[in-house]
Amino acid sequence: MALDGIDLALTAGELVSLVGASGSGKSTLLNLIGGMDRPSSGRIIVNGRDLRGLSDAEAARYRRETVGFVFQFFNLIPTLDVLDNIALPARLAGAPASDARERAAALLDRVGLVDRRHANPDQLSGGQQQRVAVARALINDAPLVLADEPTGNLDRQTGQDVLDLLGALVEERGFTLLLATHSADAVERSTRCLRLRDGRFADES
């Protein structure tokens, strides 16, 4: 069993870091909260909604509207340019192309990459790609953003820049950020730190 006896409540505007050794269950917990996996038992309630009972289409809608993801390996779509990568979740949610692009452009401006809007992902540095991924996670104004080791594939300075950006955006936009990390810098910036050991919360600080 990857997770056992987990009881977690998150409030709006929190930046919660999730730490633990590899295999402790950090990613599994993010996947469960993000609606990408289903628990074998227990309940996950986000905004009063039990994720266990969601159909495939409802789970997709939940992922589209309620959560935003930031991955360790950025996971941008290589065949789309930067602007369309950010606009993608909005388009999937049914937003018109012009509206989605307008919102994407505003976010691109916010993450400091407005001059790279028509670049392809492989033309960007790792840090730039992760900024684009952050912007993509925010395009639908999701109240919850899940970040799985967002600095794990970046050098320390770039990682700190990304963490600074995430922190600032939490303050600006008031979403909740749950951050799985090994980084002490990330823990320092968080309002709460949860430690996982063998699938259970060890303590909370």
Next chain:
Amino acid sequence: MLRVLVQVLLADLRARPLPAISTIIGIACGLALVVAVEGAGSAAKDRFGRVHEQLSGRATHQLTAQERLTPDDFARVMSRPEVQAATPLITGLLPLTLAGRGGTFEDIVQVLGVDPFTIGDFLPTVQLTSPGGGTGSFTRFLVEPRTVVLPEAWARAQGLDVGDSMQLIASSRPVELEVVHLLPSSPVDAERPLALVDLATADELLGRGGRLDRIDLQLHEDADAESFALPGQIIERPRSRGERGAKLFAAFRINLLALSSLALLVGAGLAWGASQFNVIRRAPLLSRLRCLGTSRRALLQAVLSELALMGLVGSVIGVILGWLLAQVLVDHFAGTIRMLYGELRVSSVPFRPGTALLQVLGGMSVTLLSGALPAWEAATTPPRLVGLRSRAERLLARRVPILVVLSTVFVLLGLVAWAWPSRRIEPVFAAAGCFLAAAATLLPALMHVALPALRRQLERRGFFLPALATGTMSQGLSRTGPAAATLSAALAMALALLVMLASFKTEVMNWLDSVLQADVFVASAVEDRVPEEVIAIARSLPGLEDVEILRSHDAVFRDRLVVVFGVDGREVTTARSRSLEQGNWDEAWAGFLAGEVILSQPFATRFELGLGDELTLHESHPPQRVVGVVQDYALDRGYALMSAAAYLERFGDTGIDNLALTFTERAPGHSQEMATVLRQSLAKAPNGPFLLQVEDRATLREGARAAFDQTFVITKALELIAAGLALVGIANTLIALGLERRHELAVLRAIGSSSRQLLGLFCLEGLLLSTLAALAAIPLGLVLAALMIEEVHPRSFGWTFPWSWPIVSVVALLLAALAAGAIAAIVPGLRFGKTSLAAAFEEQS
């Protein structure tokens, strides 16, 4: 080491057998079609040849003549010292009724009139001294007229025994023969039950007027065979007679073989796609093996061994399936040949182990060839996986100029083959192969240029899903290019066949309408003549406007037997004029009346004759000038048409082959009614019943239409299978592409794409792939259609026909291909819509 590696790969294959199954299906289906068509075609051809050969027994040569042979000819050849043995023969078909059974028509028998004293040298079971066993008295056969010898099995099946009588209908009158001897087996392998009679009886039954149909000879090896033939006579080896018959449908067979080879090519494409798929799926495994110290060479050997094993399984299944399919197909083949060229009965296709072994080896070679490039890709998998895919795509991008050059070379080679100065059909197929190869190499290059441009346009206009699909197609060109090329080849062939068949059918039906001007047609049902008295019966029909008589006779022209028609009416001749290919009708008609000749197009093509040329169809008469060449699809060996007066003057043969009756009343259904009236009159005639075919215009036309469709049933079925295999290839390619970008697809789902949207994305990709294939198939298909219409038909059959444009059918075909492309994407779309996201991301880290 190789054994361990193969074991590892096979264990992996057992866990995920889809690529192996695809490879095996592709090779098995493709090979099965080739084996089936080849097997059925060979069996029909062998049978066709054998029937002619066996009727000639041990003859080294056969002497025939346009006016038949006389007993003097036999005496002449017998006096030559080079002759070891000779026997005269009379052959023909006659209807059979069994005495005491109400005189009902039972069957048609082949009457073989023989000289009992000399036939034993040629048919060993019919010996004067020892007639090879059997029951009854062979001596009575020697001395008594109107006696018959029958094969025992057939006679027993008819309830006939020695002493019984059998009735044959000769010249519309029953003739009774007494069965005096039963042979233990049929002396020859004929298509019809054989009845052996003496020459005098055969002459009486078949009305030969004391002439012989043939003299079979056994000549010394150094004999000058040609010196045996007087003017108007032909001497040839029996084998060449059989081969000439077999050649008649060689083109038909080659066409089908070419099409089944296309199915094998598409099957190979499927195997190639499956191999690619395997390489992608196994990349981590291959990389680990490389990390563990496996050399490229060892890995290549292991992958090729595995491929050979799959090829072996697929080929064995293909050969067995093909052999089974051939048993079904051979009947259809024989049916088509019966329709086109005459009697043929083939019941089964023998299993030949040697041929089967060669076919298995061929199938394995095709599998190895189709999987060679993916195998090389597998062997060169680096120990570190990052960038593997992009490396392959970069490699392809660098090869684009080479592909363009290759394509140009193929086009040039195709043009050279097309223009090759030969009347043979092989250069045409070589040209078709070159054009297919040119398209297969050019299409990926065009996609390399066009897809990114299309993607940019789609992005600019905000069509993000189509842009995404286009990007995927563009970035996976090493997979999508060949898949599109394979489908394009299958579609182009289908399109070419559609255009060719529509053009051919339109022209044949127009031609039929023009030649079937009369209302009712009468011909013998047993390859015999129409009795004279039928004319009188026809003339008594109410409302009859005209009776036209068509006579035909064999003639020798440039040492080949040709058919000459003599026509006595303007209507039939005028009807043929409507398809005048060369010449002016008024001049042609004037020349025709003056005794000149009109040729059918196959005749003119066969002997390279044209307007104004002269030909001698009878040695003792002056040559005739060609005053017109008409299109004709009835006889692919062609015919010469002359007026009844010119015909009778030359051949003196007053026998009637066909009657065409025209009535004053032209109301619909009237000709059908009159055909029925004529049949009734003939049945009641004092000398009846006559074994005649009486058909009205509409029935003949419908019969021809049905025969046409029947001829091309196999063609259409083969095409359908090839297209089906190509679509499986599309599905495979999409699965392979999906596997390659499973993380990307997982991201799409993670950021909110529903399974339905993902399915839509796959369908768009399938649609795009089939659209590209369809676009490329249009020019390629037209080129292939041009080859079929302008080259294959004139070279194979000697006729040409104008183009027709079945626009609706072509559009329907292309739309069906587009829809099928989208449908082929459903399986991969559903599959990737259901994969676990968590597992996909876990695999990434």
